[in-house]
Amino acid sequence: MTHPCAVRRVLFAAAAFALSVTFAPLPGKAQPPAGQRRPQLPDTGGRSATYDPLKTFAPFAMPDAVNSYRSGNGAPGPAFWANQADYEMHASIDTATQTLTNDEIITYTNNSPDMLNSLWLQVEQNTYRTDSRARTFAGGSRRPGADQSSEGTVFESMELMGNGKNAKAEKATYVISDTRARIDLPAGLAHGAQIKVHIKYHYKVPGQWGGRTSVGKSKDGYEIYDIAQWYPRMCVYDDIRGWDTQPFLGNEFYTEFGNFDNYITVPASMLVAGSGVLVNEKDVLTKAQIDRLAQARTSDKTVMIRTVAEIKDPASRPKQDGTLTWHYHMDHTRDAVFSASAGFVWDGAKINLPGGKTALSLSFYPAESAGDEGWGRTTEYAKDTIENMSHDWFSYPWPVMTNVAGFSSGMEYPAMVFDGINSKNKGLFVVTAHEVGHTWFPMIVQSNERRDAWMDEGFNTFIDIYESDQFQKGIWGPKRDGEYAPGGGFPADEIAKIIADPEAPVMLSRADAIREKYRHPITYFKSAEGLYILREEIMGHEVFDRAFRKYIKDWAFKHPTPSDFFRAMASEGGEDLDYFWRGWYQNNWTMDMAAKNLKWVDAADPSKGSVVTIVQNGQLVIPTWIEVKFEDGTSTKTKLPAETWMQKATFDMAITSPKKVASVTIDPEHRVPDNDRSNNEVKQ
Structure with a gap:
């Protein structure tokens, strides 16, 4: 038997031989003398007076940390949760006093791991009170006008009810704080438990625009009610801040998802357009309208459901006196709105969705908006937008999309949008595509609009670019508008x-803090x-699209943060x-690249090619195309990656062709935001 020590000696000798072979000098490769290191390459890096590589490429600290709720790859974590708020509402409009009255039941489910001792509601009609915070807020056009004031939401009663069969109603104790209300719970609401809040209230509908809810008259004298932000609704309780209770100052919404049943009682002469599916067609439509609506569901061409000529025809309503109650139902939504008028034209067409599915595009508008230059094509615009965006990003999830011409122009809600009565042609297409595009951001992917408005307005504007094309x-196209x-x-x-403006805010600013001057630009x-830069210049279409689609799918009907977006795109996109x-996003750094010193490597030997110096003068780095034009009329393009500038501010770019170079131009197609193009070209 061989002794173990002998075996170990043999193995050690074999390993030593293997190492000597592995690290042996390569044939023909010059080696430094024994005991000396290789000579160090010359240091061509470092910063300049205006560019510091270590600053640009320093590690980025995400605003929010990774945990079991939110994963490092930007997706919801294994313990992610969101609470749910379901609504049943029985609303009516008194057209004589322009007052909305509602009997509302909220069923709230606590899916969080926390015991909740109170509930918070958003009461956004209180923005019209003379003592509201919005009155002194410098929010520009979205602040209530001096002539628009009311008592806000007037609570008639509020009760709490358990979810059991024998649960008894108990008068709620609550405190109003501007556009919020805190309800004290008599006992904590545990994980998995439900509670019902029964509220009766009324408010006077403000005039035209009115900060997203309005009433006004069309040219033929019919009132149009656009009813939004109309019911007390649950604030979001999430894993980031607990209760998120920012007051309504003009920026938009952050709400829980849930299911809605809205019963809306109005004069029988009125048509009601609402979020979701009309449940009781037979109660509120004529036989002809029911048949036309059915035809629209299967037609790629727009079908008239109620024509201009029928507006004044009593036969276009199932009854002429009294009231009718319209029942709209919508599942898995963050909001629901409606519009009502006796003067509506109504049309619709089928939307074709991936996988052979379909939905319905509807438009309601007054007679003055009719015609092919106006609202006669809005159903077509919405249909095209939804079909393209469903194919490109994520399939439209609801059975209906409705567009209404009213006085709350340019506002978006789940499955329903309000646009301008007087919009026509390109302007009407642009606003329709934009408001319908909000389906994806923030109606499906619901970021916190009151904190990070750029995650819905900017993301939606981005997908609008391609719809215009x-x-x-x-x-x-191309998309060029406000x-x-x-x-x-x-x-x-x-x-x-814009980003060179020293007063311009950075995107990671609280949305309400961004002045009106910069709201659209930023x-x-x-x-x-x-x-657009990420897709077109940094990641490329295939990589970007895969990452962006995954982000949308992962966060559909959930609440992502900026950190989730940043991590999702980097992880799935495979880029730091x-x-x-x-x-x-964190800064408004500017970009300035310059070309200089174009020359032969060796004037006596053109075969060695040419060299040009590219200089990074700005702190913002983006991969950029460099175009080389030769005197014979040919040209080449080379993209310098971001890593070009990771250690240095200057780069000597080799041009290996022996042909004489006529000029070198940085970003000849104006694809990146170079702040000074006067130094982008050099000639030999």
């Missing part, structure tokens, strides 16, 4: 001027351009994007 092969490149030029050049334009998150 797609509709009838870009007949009204939301994106309003000057009509290169978006990169326009955004460069919240819409810069956010959209950031995604810290430099871009810091430069574009």
